[in-house]
Amino acid sequence: MSSRGVRAAGTDGTDFQNRQRVAQHYQESAQYKSILKWFFVPHFLILVFMWLKVGSELLRTNFGWKNAFFDRLDMPSAYPWEYVWCFSFIPIVLAIYSFQRNKLKILHYAYYAEFVVGIFPCMIGLGGQLPELMEYAQDMEGSNTPTFKGIFPMVIIWYIFFAVALQIHGFSMYFMHHLAAAWAPVKRD
Template sequence: MASRSGKMVDGTDGTDYQHRERVAAQYQVSAKNKSRLKLFVFIHWLMGGIHILRLLPSDILPLPPFPAPTEIDYAWLISLPFTLVAVSACRKSKPGGLNVFQFAILGVGICPLLITLFFCSPDVLQVIVSGSTKGLFMWNGYPFGLMWSMFCVFCVLVHIAEIAVARTLMAAWAPRHGKKA
């Protein structure tokens, strides 16, 4: 190989680098979005840890007690194992696993959170409209319904981002038809 000041290959002045091979666009998209999906899955597991802390019996933790959880709160935990499916599919570049993941996140991730937001909406509206916390469950001096609603909205946003990245990866991994050989 020639250096900048060394001898050049005959018939070139060094400006013909445009013809050289480059990484195809779908592989660049795949590499970038695989790391994004792994980041979102990590955040998903952190949210899962917070969710589990909220569901544990109050006598186990040195935290102030939480209100009694509903069945919907437990349903969200089913979304955690599907992140392992997504990571496995990501490693193998298999769109089938990501397809399962996106539908699972929609069904057992986003839907329970939206139901929880609906159940918390009277408390949130009371705090926003009147500014009153009378009759609301307070946790560390804050209305629990409002705090949990903010957490649920953050979870929904992370799940939407996970689905968007999964769809981008599936599109990048789709077979290319009509390519010239």
């Protein structure tokens, strides 16, 4: 009916609510996209620091690059899992690319890439650093654990990193799964 005309007979004008709803899967899609974007921010910030650490080492060892700042930090050499984790920007790029047109297949690639280049390297690092953590916990003074600036043990920094990174990756995978479910076509019996 016209908004200026006479109201339809048999209605008081409050029956519009059933026609003015956004479908639940569209609401979920918008909500999960927003949440994922917020998880990508800290992931990217951590990634920048890892790129600086690993990149500076690559420049020093392969190209003879010298920098007083990185020399003063006295960082230990990078572990192999760190190189792999540096590629964890790939799931972010894939997920953001899938958001524009709800590309389910690309979101699935992002989901599995999150595990392969995010969680898996962290788990390898977690297991690889465990003996070093035990050695440090048993003898803090006499331990040969590499340190940050000669003071703070790197193994503690790594375990803080693992705690944060695994939560970011785990929640990202959780929300990617639910976003994929919101995008999936409805199965009719």
